[in-house]
Amino acid sequence: MPRLSHEHPASVPVPIPDRVAALIGSTVPMPVLQAEFDAVSAVREVLRFRGPLCAEDQQDREQALATLARANKVLAKYDPRLVVTPKAVAR
Template sequence: MNLPTVPMPGGVAGLIGSQIPAHVQDAEDEAVFAMLSIEQRRQPMAPEQLAEALATVARANKVLAAYNPGLIVKAGGPR
């Protein structure tokens, strides 16, 4: 059964976000930034840069998975 999506008001999203610990928010920001830097480049990254970016995503995903596995950042994800 497919339920319709309902938009979430900004105030509600802010209240939900305020309940997430700061280190988890920081980890999500790091993972999203690293993944975007990988996906949005016009030229391929140097192998060292790619390895560093992927390591950042992996490190941040460990924190996110420990808090809530649904927060894990994936390539091509909705973020």
């Protein structure tokens, strides 16, 4: 029987208890935590726009993409595995 890894599509993510998440978060610099929050927010904003966009929606989407790029630059500098993509946030 094959062992499941975190890479395997059939594996199920295990929730991290709040205390453990707080301990992990306390070891990460504040600018990196802020960048992660900004990146996830920007991806959700980008995914909100669908179909033909009016000029105002297109500007909002481009602003969100710029925010995502800035946040990912900070995240990649700290650890390239932290980069946030729309696929990672979409559900």
